Amino acid sequence: MLERRYIEAMDLYPTMSATMSTVNIVTGLPRSGTSMLMNVLKAGGMDLYTDGVRQSDSRNPNGYYELEATKDRLSYAEWSENAIDKVVKVVTPLLHNLPSTKIYNVIYILRNMDAVIQSQTDMADHYSKSSWNSETPKQLHSIYNNILEESKRWLQSRPNIRTLYLQYEEILANPDIAVKEICKFLNYYTLESENMIQAIKPELNHHKKKATLLHPAVDPIKAIIFDLDGVLIDSEKVMYLSYINSFKKFLPNESPPDFSEYCKYLGQRLSDIINQMGLPPEMESAFVEETYNNIDEINLFDGVKDLLEKLSALNIPIAIATGKDSDRTEVILKHLGIRSYFEIIMCSDLVDNPKPAPEMANIIINKWNLPARNVLFVGDAIADIKCGQSAGTKTAVATWGDPHKSVFEMPTNFQFKNPTEILSLFHGPNNA
Numbered sequence: 001m002l003e004r005r006y007i008e009a010m011d012l013y014p015t016m017s018a019t020m021s022t023v024n025i026v027t028g029l030p031r032s033g034t035s036m037l038m039n040v041l042k043a044g045g046m047d048l049y050t051d052g053v054r055q056s057d058s059r060n061p062n063g064y065y066e067l068e069a070t071k072d073r074l075s076y077a078e079w080s081e082n083a084i085d086k087v088v089k090v091v092t093p094l095l096h097n098l099p100s101t102k103i104y105n106v107i108y109i110l111r112n113m114d115a116v117i118q119s120q121t122d123m124a125d126h127y128s129k130s131s132w133n134s135e136t137p138k139q140l141h142s143i144y145n146n147i148l149e150e151s152k153r154w155l156q157s158r159p160n161i162r163t164l165y166l167q168y169e170e171i172l173a174n175p176d177i178a179v180k181e182i183c184k185f186l187n188y189y190t191l192e193s194e195n196m197i198q199a200i201k202p203e204l205n206h207h208k209k210k211a212t213l214l215h216p217a218v219d220p221i222k223a224i225i226f227d228l229d230g231v232l233i234d235s236e237k238v239m240y241l242s243y244i245n246s247f248k249k250f251l252p253n254e255s256p257p258d259f260s261e262y263c264k265y266l267g268q269r270l271s272d273i274i275n276q277m278g279l280p281p282e283m284e285s286a287f288v289e290e291t292y293n294n295i296d297e298i299n300l301f302d303g304v305k306d307l308l309e310k311l312s313a314l315n316i317p318i319a320i321a322t323g324k325d326s327d328r329t330e331v332i333l334k335h336l337g338i339r340s341y342f343e344i345i346m347c348s349d350l351v352d353n354p355k356p357a358p359e360m361a362n363i364i365i366n367k368w369n370l371p372a373r374n375v376l377f378v379g380d381a382i383a384d385i386k387c388g389q390s391a392g393t394k395t396a397v398a399t400w401g402d403p404h405k406s407v408f409e410m411p412t413n414f415q416f417k418n419p420t421e422i423l424s425l426f427h428g429p430n431n432a
Contacts, residue, residue, distance in 0.1 A: 267383030356386035
C-alpha cells in the first residue's frame, strides 16, 4: 500500500518518461527539514547536486546542501541539465520555475508550522540578532499555508511530476517507515536503506512539536478505522471473566497466568493469543461462549455514541478492524445499537494475517479507494498501531479506557483522552 502514499503523475507520464530525463527534487519551506532529507538521500547513495557555497554550521551540522542557482529563475534551464539523476534542493515558492522539459520526482517535506516559524526566528536571531520578518507569527501562518496550498495545486497540475509528501515529525518518530516510503517512491534507484535510517537524527530537532495534521490542504483525515475493544466498547470485565472461566474449565487445578499477561496481546486474534500464551486451544470456544453469556456487561464508552453520530453527520467513512471474530462482533455491535454507523467491519477470521499485520487496514483502505495518509487508525494496543503504521495511515492511541496508556510504548500522531476529541480533526470551514 505504500505506493498509495504518493500522487502519481497524469496518464501522460509513461509516454513522456521514455523521452525525457529525470531530476529528483527535495522541497519544503525554509527550516522544514529539507537539509536533513538531503543528508538521508546522500546516505542512501544518491548523488546530490550542490555548490558547497553555504557551509555547515551549528544549526545544520551535516550541511545545507544548497545550490545558489535555484534562487535565480533564469538559471533553471541550465542547472537542470546538470542535475539529471541527481538530487537538488529547491525551496517551495520556487518550484514553479522547474522547466517542463524534464521528469521530476519531488519529495515534499512538511513540518509543524509553529516549529518552522520558531526555527526561522532563532536562525535570524543567531546570525543577525534581528528577525528576518516583520510579519507576526499569525501572518506568517497565513502566508505559508497559502504557499503550501498553491504549490500543491501546481504540482498536481503538472503531468511530468510525481510527488511524495512526508511529515518531518513522522520521519523522526518512524524512520524505518519513512525510508521504506522513499525507497518505494524512488524504486528505480538502488538505495542503502539501513544507512538512510541511521542518518535520521531526532536530536537535531531543536523545536519538538507533536506530529499532528499540520497541513490539512495536503494531508486531511478523510476516514477513520477504529479498533473495537478498549476504544469503542468497554469490555475489559467480560474479557477477564471469559479468560478466567475458560481457563478453569480446562485447567481446574492450575492458576491462570495473570490477566495482565493476556492484555499484552490485545488487538490480536483470540486463537493467536491463546497459542502465544501456551494455553489449551480448546479455551477459544469456551472464551467465546463466556462472552455471549456476559454480553450485558459490555458497554459503550462515554462519548462514543456522540462521536459516531457526529462523524456520520460529517459524512466521514468509518470502519472497524478488530481481533474478534465476525459473529461476536456483529452480535455485540447490534446489541449496543451502533452497527449501522460502520461501512466496513473487518474481523480477524476474514483475513490470513490479522493485526499487527497491515492486511486488515489495507483491505479497508482499498475499499475506500483513499490514500493511506488520509486515513486515521485509532487503537489502544501495540497491535493496532503497528497495523496502521505498516499500512501507512496516521495513528492515534485512545487513552480513555486506561489512563496509563498516556505513556505509550510506540510513537503515534495523536493521543486522545476522550472520544469526542477526535472531532477536533474536522473543525474547519467545511464542517465547523
